[in-house]
Amino acid sequence: MQYELYYWPGIQGRGEFPRLVLEDAGADYADVGRDKDGIAKMQAVMAELGVPFAPPFLRAGDVVVGQTAAITSFLGDRLGLAPRDDGGRFAALTIALTIADLVDEAHDTHHPITGGEAYETQKPEAKLRAAGFRDRRIPKFLGYLENLLAKNGQVLAGNEISYVDLSAFQIIEGLRYAFPKAMAKQKIPKLLALRDTVAARPRLAAYLASKRRLPFNEHGIFRHYPELDG
Numbered sequence: 001m002q003y004e005l006y007y008w009p010g011i012q013g014r015g016e017f018p019r020l021v022l023e024d025a026g027a028d029y030a031d032v033g034r035d036k037d038g039i040a041k042m043q044a045v046m047a048e049l050g051v052p053f054a055p056p057f058l059r060a061g062d063v064v065v066g067q068t069a070a071i072t073s074f075l076g077d078r079l080g081l082a083p084r085d086d087g088g089r090f091a092a093l094t095i096a097l098t099i100a101d102l103v104d105e106a107h108d109t110h111h112p113i114t115g116g117e118a119y120e121t122q123k124p125e126a127k128l129r130a131a132g133f134r135d136r137r138i139p140k141f142l143g144y145l146e147n148l149l150a151k152n153g154q155v156l157a158g159n160e161i162s163y164v165d166l167s168a169f170q171i172i173e174g175l176r177y178a179f180p181k182a183m184a185k186q187k188i189p190k191l192l193a194l195r196d197t198v199a200a201r202p203r204l205a206a207y208l209a210s211k212r213r214l215p216f217n218e219h220g221i222f223r224h225y226p227e228l229d230g
């Protein structure tokens, strides 16, 4: 089956989480938003289906899935990148939704008042929001993942690499880009080892070295504004 991933072109954003699952599994997929006239195609499909509230969303035949964590969970189940028993599946989903919360908070460091106005219109508030994120929330979220690894072994859920491990890789990459100084202070050896394991997976390593992997930039979720990094 060919999967259709719909997301904004030009940024990794939330679309990167399902993209990593598709790439790691070697799935056949179309990255529709990056086609010529991709945004128009995406908006037409959204209007036609009515289901997804916002990109990213995925079409798999008759199935339409929105919300990043739901998409990665669905793909993980389909593509052999999720635990198979209910305990493991829901442990993975719990972690995926927690990572989605972290992604929202990372976004809100540069858009603390509204996503509808540019960062430049909300810089004082962004500075305050980023301080709390750096000092309290990054350590809390990453400490949670580090503790899970201490309890579960080398992967976050189940016994093998799953979609949540790929998502953990992505948040480490994003946070390192956005907050290099704050990230240098984190004591998360197990999580960094997991990051390296994920990055070395052959299909992902090939993807990460390819042009399909866009660089981080100041339009996406993880943005590097030095003034927000303390």
Ligand SMILES: N[C@@H](CCC(=O)N[C@@H](CS)C(=O)NCC(=O)O)C(=O)O
Binding pocket: 013, 014, 015, 053, 054, 055, 056, 066, 067, 068, 069, 100
């Ligand atoms: N909770 C949703 C959030 C989706 C979302 O905020 N998507 C952004 C791009 S990363 C968007 O296009 N938002 C448009 C809007 O909210 O109107 C998810 O995790 O997928």
